[in-house]
Amino acid sequence: xxxxxxxxxxxxxxxxxxxxxxxxxxxxxxxxxxxxxxxxxxxxxxxxxxxxxxxxxxxxxxxxxxxxxxxxxxxxxxxxxxxxxxxxxxxxxxxxxxxxxxxxxxxxxxxxxxxxxxxxxxxxxxxxxxxxxxxxxxxxxxxxxxxxxxxxxxxxxxxxxxxxxxxxxxxxxxxxxxxxxxxxxxxxxxxxxxxxxxxxxxxxxxxxxxxxxxxxxxxxxxxxxxxxxxxxxxxxxxxxxxxxxxxxxxxxxxxxxxxxxxxxxxxxxxxxxxxxxxxxxxxxxxxxxxxxxxxxxxxxxxxxxxxxxxxxxxxxxxxxxxxxxxxxxxxxxxxxxxxxxxxxxxxxxxxxxxxxxxxxxxxxxxxxxxxxxxxxxxxxxxxxxxxxxxxxxxxxxxxxxxxxxxxxxxxxxxxxxxxxxxx
Amino acid sequence: xxxxxxxxxxxxxxxxxxxxxxxxxxxxxxxxxxxxxxxxxxxxxxxxxxxxxxxxxxxxxxxxxxxxxxxxxxxxxxxxxxxxxxxxxxxxxxxxxxxxxxxxxxxxxxxxxxxxxxxxxxxxxxxxxxxxxxxxxxxxxxxxxxxxxxxxxxxxxxxxxxxxxxxxxxxxxxxxxxxxxxxxxxxxxxxxxxxxxxxxxxxxxxxxxxxxxxxxxxxxxxxxxxxxxxxxxxxxxxxxxxxxxxxxxxxxxxxxxxxxxxxxxxxxxxxxxxxxxxxxxxxxxxxxxxxxxxxxxxxxxxxxxxxxxxxxxxxxxxxxxxxxxxxxxxxxxxxxxxxxxxxxxxxxxxxxxxxxxxxxxxxxxx
Numbered sequence: 001x002x003x004x005x006x007x008x009x010x011x012x013x014x015x016x017x018x019x020x021x022x023x024x025x026x027x028x029x030x031x032x033x034x035x036x037x038x039x040x041x042x043x044x045x046x047x048x049x050x051x052x053x054x055x056x057x058x059x060x061x062x063x064x065x066x067x068x069x070x071x072x073x074x075x076x077x078x079x080x081x082x083x084x085x086x087x088x089x090x091x092x093x094x095x096x097x098x099x100x101x102x103x104x105x106x107x108x109x110x111x112x113x114x115x116x117x118x119x120x121x122x123x124x125x126x127x128x129x130x131x132x133x134x135x136x137x138x139x140x141x142x143x144x145x146x147x148x149x150x151x152x153x154x155x156x157x158x159x160x161x162x163x164x165x166x167x168x169x170x171x172x173x174x175x176x177x178x179x180x181x182x183x184x185x186x187x188x189x190x191x192x193x194x195x196x197x198x199x200x201x202x203x204x205x206x207x208x209x210x211x212x213x214x215x216x217x218x219x220x221x222x223x224x225x226x227x228x229x230x231x232x233x234x235x236x237x238x239x240x241x242x243x244x245x246x247x248x249x250x251x252x253x254x255x256x257x258x259x260x261x262x263x264x265x266x267x268x269x270x271x272x273x274x275x276x277x278x279x280x281x282x283x284x285x286x287x288x289x290x291x292x293x294x295x296x297x298x299x300x301x302x303x304x305x306x307x308x309x310x311x312x313x314x315x316x317x318x319x320x321x322x323x324x325x326x327x328x329x330x331x332x333x334x335x336x337x338x339x340x341x342x343x344x345x346x347x348x349x350x351x352x353x354x355x356x357x358x359x360x361x362x363x364x365x366x367x368x369x370x371x372x373x374x375x376x377x378x379x380x381x382x383x384x385x386x387x388x389x390x391x392x393x394x395x396x397x398x399x400x401x402x403x404x405x406x407x408x409x410x411x412x413x414x415x416x417x418x419x420x421x422x423x
Numbered sequence: 424x425x426x427x428x429x430x431x432x433x434x435x436x437x438x439x440x441x442x443x444x445x446x447x448x449x450x451x452x453x454x455x456x457x458x459x460x461x462x463x464x465x466x467x468x469x470x471x472x473x474x475x476x477x478x479x480x481x482x483x484x485x486x487x488x489x490x491x492x493x494x495x496x497x498x499x500x501x502x503x504x505x506x507x508x509x510x511x512x513x514x515x516x517x518x519x520x521x522x523x524x525x526x527x528x529x530x531x532x533x534x535x536x537x538x539x540x541x542x543x544x545x546x547x548x549x550x551x552x553x554x555x556x557x558x559x560x561x562x563x564x565x566x567x568x569x570x571x572x573x574x575x576x577x578x579x580x581x582x583x584x585x586x587x588x589x590x591x592x593x594x595x596x597x598x599x600x601x602x603x604x605x606x607x608x609x610x611x612x613x614x615x616x617x618x619x620x621x622x623x624x625x626x627x628x629x630x631x632x633x634x635x636x637x638x639x640x641x642x643x644x645x646x647x648x649x650x651x652x653x654x655x656x657x658x659x660x661x662x663x664x665x666x667x668x669x670x671x672x673x674x675x676x677x678x679x680x681x682x683x684x685x686x687x688x689x690x691x692x693x694x695x696x697x698x699x700x701x702x703x704x705x706x707x708x709x710x711x712x713x714x715x716x717x718x719x720x721x722x723x724x725x726x727x728x729x730x731x732x733x734x735x736x737x738x739x740x741x742x743x744x745x746x747x748x749x750x751x752x753x754x755x756x757x758x759x760x761x762x763x764x765x766x767x768x769x770x771x772x773x774x775x776x777x778x779x780x781x782x783x784x785x786x787x788x789x
Contacts, residue, residue, distance in 0.1 A: 317514065317516070319512045319513075319514060319516040320516050320518060322481075322483055322503070322510075322512070322516070323510065323512055323516035323518075324518075324529070325482075325483075325502075325503040325504045326481055326503055326504075326506075326508060326509065326510035326578075326587075327504075327509075327510075327529055327530035327533065327577070327578075327581065328504050328505075328507065328530050328533045328534055328581065329504055329529070329530075329533045330504055330533075331504075333533055334504075337529070338518055341520045342518075342519065342520055
């Protein structure tokens, strides 16, 4: 008999608790597994998780004002921005001291750029003032209030000081507010003026168009996947190559091909005119708008819908349909009650894949989307590479990520993530 | 089972042929008629056309030629869902996304039956297969044997007059299979349904059926009740396919008084019943069941021919002894004897005289 009894933990043959001895036995296995994935883990950490974390930090990070104008920020705390009066001489003096230091370090233009995101004109104000303020001496030339207003009358405007005070915090919600068409003011969050509200609309359009693209992918992919799953192996393999063919062609080439096809002097319009279906002056506008984006992206993302559907449908045995028919179900009933419910995991997997890819798509909307068919990602790219407002880009990206996670969560609640099968 | 004439047959195949590729016939000239209430098994090796026949009857395959009649009406052009035939599939084909009760309710729903009537019938069908408490489960939560019962209940719940079963017990272990064999036959007989059962397991065919149709090469080789099939195989394929058999090749020397004298290839002479040999000089395959071989000379007829045999192997199998002999140049001659107190146990190396009654030995086509 073994020495295990009902009282106390079970022990191994040498008297150590079984759990510990099992843990020791498994440790080596775990270590080996960890070593095997270590290179990838490191790569993912360095090239994926860290950059994303850094980007997310940028969406709230706002050290530049407090770092460049440390004394001014302290003095501004005592100023009541709602009074409608300019701040006192102490603020101007501190500002000159800060600016002289900043001009030496050539930091004042960066600050100008930062504040220009919030209020246009700040950038040139800082650049212009910088040149003249260089000559001022923070001690000997006091007082400064009048002098500064003379250098640039912007410094005599309460709004400029309000702007500096509002954005002097080190961690700001300003970028996120901007990302949802609002702005940070001394009175709290407020809506942007009507003509500047574009981002929410863009978010909405991105979601809506991604939904349409996902929907049209489902409609197109379902019959194809069904055929593929029900043909004999040899034929289906050949058709599968046709499905995968787009994968082997550059995305840019495919998108450009759509441009050739869809434009007003393009292949489709030419054929329709030649057939007499449309008048020469009534050519269809199918590109540089939403239609173009939807058509091109549906085509590009179609394989991502077909593949999961196909692999799920392959596992649905044809005997299910036969069984249903033998019990008296018509073709349609057998399909709808028996086949379709079993294929839902494939639709789910494909939809998640296509929707998430679509929501962050950039190249295709950029090329065929014109102005009406662009996505939020194009706006992010604009802020990253053109306006250099990385904080706003990061905030937009964070919101996009949150939306995707939220949808994923909803999907899990409604359909159940266990129901997703990729093969 | 009385042989029924075609006109009152419940199921009939008339000169049915089937080809998939237009070049070879999978089913060649099939003729078959079944009376109501019969349990008929289609038995045969894989590729013999038995499953194709079942699928044609169910309506999933169309006959290339010929007529299939159900209750006197040709069903060639009736789609499967209008045939009203219950079917049990090899892998059960229980719908995984429905509960057991929903599975059973499905055929009733498509028949637009009321809810209370449906529930009542489902419960009755579940009780019939002793699965009354499992209505709320999913198929994946049941064992193979339980799934089998549900598949059976589902095929019967809409009260079809004809039920087809395509190797329904193939996936079960031996013990469960034997238990289910009896349950299925009991159920079929109690309900009075006509059953067509496909299997490649001859034991299953023999124990369950009223009649067995042995398929080979797209034709029915023989269709008879199990005992007739076993004891009077009409050709060498049937003789070899059903049960164990010793076969020896030879030439017919003489046919007299219903007994054929056959000279085996090594020159020795034996007596056999001529089945499908008619002429002297014809080559033949004689077949004798291992349990019908006799060691005891007293039980043979006076002038019976005997053969010399050398014992090669003796295997103790519990209820029977299995002895392998060298007879007429073949090492594969097997004799089975019952484990009885007075039974002789042969030892390897011994030489014995063996013989048999001429009616147990059959001279078949070569």
